[in-house]
Amino acid sequence: MARIKSGILGPVSGAIGPVVGAIDGGENTLRTKPKESAGTADNKSLPQNIKIPMMRKFLKKINAGIELGYHNVKTNLTAQNQAMSINVTQAIVGKHPNFSIDYSKVLISKGSREPGWGGTLQITDKRRITAGWEIPQTAKLKVIGDDWANILCYHESAGKAWFKSITTRKMLSAACKLPSSYTAGTVHVWLFFVSPDGKKTSRCDYLGNVVLV
Amino acid sequence: MAKLPNGINGPFIGRIGNLVFYILNGENICREIGECGPHNNNQKGNSAKMSLISPFIATVQSFIEIGFRATKKTKAQSSYAYALSVNMKAAVTGTYPKQKIAFAKAKFSEGEIAVPKTPTAVQNENILELRWKADLEGLNADQHDQIMAMVYFPGEVRCISLTSGAKRTEEFQSLQIPAFTKKTEMFIHMAFINEDRTDVSNSVFVKKLIWNPTT
Numbered sequence: 001m002a003r004i005k006s007g008i009l010g011p012v013s014g015a016i017g018p019v020v021g022a023i024d025g026g027e028n029t030l031r032t033k034p035k036e037s038a039g040t041a042d043n044k045s046l047p048q049n050i051k052i053p054m055m056r057k058f059l060k061k062i063n064a065g066i067e068l069g070y071h072n073v074k075t076n077l078t079a080q081n082q083a084m085s086i087n088v089t090q091a092i093v094g095k096h097p098n099f100s101i102d103y104s105k106v107l108i109s110k111g112s113r114e115p116g117w118g119g120t121l122q123i124t125d126k127r128r129i130t131a132g133w134e135i136p137q138t139a140k141l142k143v144i145g146d147d148w149a150n151i152l153c154y155h156e157s158a159g160k161a162w163f164k165s166i167t168t169r170k171m172l173s174a175a176c177k178l179p180s181s182y183t184a185g186t187v188h189v190w191l192f193f194v195s196p197d198g199k200k201t202s203r204c205d206y207l208g209n210v211v212l213v
Numbered sequence: 214m215a216k217l218p219n220g221i222n223g224p225f226i227g228r229i230g231n232l233v234f235y236i237l238n239g240e241n242i243c244r245e246i247g248e249c250g251p252h253n254n255n256q257k258g259n260s261a262k263m264s265l266i267s268p269f270i271a272t273v274q275s276f277i278e279i280g281f282r283a284t285k286k287t288k289a290q291s292s293y294a295y296a297l298s299v300n301m302k303a304a305v306t307g308t309y310p311k312q313k314i315a316f317a318k319a320k321f322s323e324g325e326i327a328v329p330k331t332p333t334a335v336q337n338e339n340i341l342e343l344r345w346k347a348d349l350e351g352l353n354a355d356q357h358d359q360i361m362a363m364v365y366f367p368g369e370v371r372c373i374s375l376t377s378g379a380k381r382t383e384e385f386q387s388l389q390i391p392a393f394t395k396k397t398e399m400f401i402h403m404a405f406i407n408e409d410r411t412d413v414s415n416s417v418f419v420k421k422l423i424w425n426p427t428t
Contacts, residue, residue: 002227002234012222019229032230112274115371117391137389138373203370 001031025076047096048088055088057159058101062108064163065152069109069192072201083108104206108152109192111201114144116191121207127182129153131191131207132173145170147193147202153178156209157185169193184212258309262301265314268370269304270296273321276363276374280322280404283412299323314367316400317418321363324413326405327351329360334401334420341388343403343419347381356382357408363416364388365400366424381405390424397424 001024011028012021019030059066059080070079077085091105118134131151135141147169153162160181166174178187192204224241225234234243252260270277274293281292281299290298304319305312329345336342343362348354360378365371379386390399404416 002225002229029227030225030229112271117371118393120394134391136373136391138375 001029047099050097051088051092051099052084054099054101055084055092058106059083059087061159062152062154062161062163065108065150065161065190068150068163068194069111069201069204072199073110082110086110103154103156103188103209106190106206107204108190109150109201109204111203113147113193113195113200113202114139115202116149116193116205119191119205119207121189121210123210127178127180127212128175129178129187129189129210130173130175131189133169133191133205134172135169141170144193144195146196148196149174150192150194151176152190152204153182154188155182155185156188158183165194178212182212186211254309258312261309261312262305263297265312266297266301266305269314269319269365270300272370273363273365273372273374276361276372276376277321279376279406279410280324280361280413280416282410283325284323296320316365316367317421319365319400319402319416319418321402321416322361322404322413323415324404325353326358326407326412326414327354328414328417329403329405329419332403332417332419334422336390336422336424339390339392341390341401341422343386343388343401345381345384345403347384349381353407353412354381354405355407356380358405358414359408360386361404361406361413361416362386362388363402363404364390365402366393366397367400368397369393376406392426393424394426396426398422399424 011023012030013023014021015033018033020033021028021030063080066083067079070082073082075082086107091102092099093102094100116133117136120132122130145168148165149167149169150163150165151174162179164176166176186209188209189207190204191207193202194200224236226236227234228246231246232243233246234241236242270293277296278292281295284295286295299320304314304316306315307313327348330348330351332343332345334341334343341364343360349356358381360381362375362378364373373388373391375386375388399422401419401422402416403419405414
């Protein structure tokens with residue numbers, strides 16, 4: 001795919017002979033015309049045709065976390081596509097055609113900021129969860145102390161996500177109440193940090209899951 | 214008066230079909246791309262090495278930026294690129310498709326200062342106690358050199374590092390290890406950095422320890 005920079009005639013849109021012009025991510029591009037697929041109906045049974053829709057459905061539900069978590073990764077891909085690329089490889093387990101998502105391997109954020117260490121998760125009777133973390137001795141507290149702690153909860157059976165930037169890293173814990181719409185079931189919880197200026201993100205930490213009764 | 218050195222549509226950048234367009238020395242160049250056959254095992258092996266080592270080097274990047282800062286590199290090569298190159302050769306063992314990283318052979322710094330002599334690491338609950346001999350007679354050793362320590366946790370793909378620790382003559386540095394909820398391996402490396410940060414020593418592998426939450 002070629003990009004047209006500074007064209008005096010403006011963007012090309014549509015087919016011209018063997019090439020097609022389009023605006024992709026704000027850039028004027030030209031690419032060759034797509035050919036008819038040589039695949040057959042059997043392609044539907046190929047592993048990726050099961051894995052990709054499965055992961056796409058999950059990632060759409062947790063979009064708020066993904067948009068922030070992959071916001072600072074330098075690439076032409078959208079945040080959803082970056083998350084898909086990583087998670088479809090590492091977070092889907094099982095043998096074809098019986099795949100499932102291993103939530104402990106899902107990566108909802110990526111970056112070079114200091115990650116959370118020693119993450120813990122507790123639940124009280126009133127559906128209140130408390131996430132805790134440590135700051136290692138070698139970390140620069142002055143630099144990372146004011147990072148925002150972000151918590152993402154996902155109710156597995158209901159397919160509902162809840163995401164919030166709760167407190168700063170130096171507080172070492174964050175408490176929040178799960179939405180009242182969360183009925184009985186398993187809730188997975190992740191934690192990641194974002195710098196105060198929003199320009200740096202940490203890799204996420206899977207804190208575990210809680211079972212609501 | 215305007216000039217249109219790259220034509221009325223401006224320069225093309227990228228690939229269309231079997232043609233690729235780019236700017237070389239200010240000129241918009243177009244060339245044909247030949248057909249690429251299937252990769253042989255050597256090529257696949259190299260790709261696999263890169264996939265293996267890249268996440269590791271990315272995790273320890275802040276340390277290796279200092280560790281390889283003083284190393285003689287080619288003009289365009291960053292410390293990150295140099296670290297990738299060195300560790301692909303030194304730390305990746307086995308043959309494709311069964312390659313793995315030997316963390317004990319990883320290199321985190323390179324320089325002319327004398328390395329830590331007889332380094333040891335002892336775990337005391339959640340405190341790591343690092344010891345070494347000052348060895349002031351060593352090449353380029355100075356009493357003001359400071360210890361650098363790298364503790365890498367392969368199971369977590371994380372590290373903790375120290376780039377300006379105790380002085381060489383103190384012969385002791387303690388590091389607090391964050392708590393893990395399960396057994397975790399850790400690989401400990403040490404090096405020295407001089408007072409004005411212009412040189413470092415080669416990193417040395419000290420020990421592999423296992424963090425056990427029951428201890």
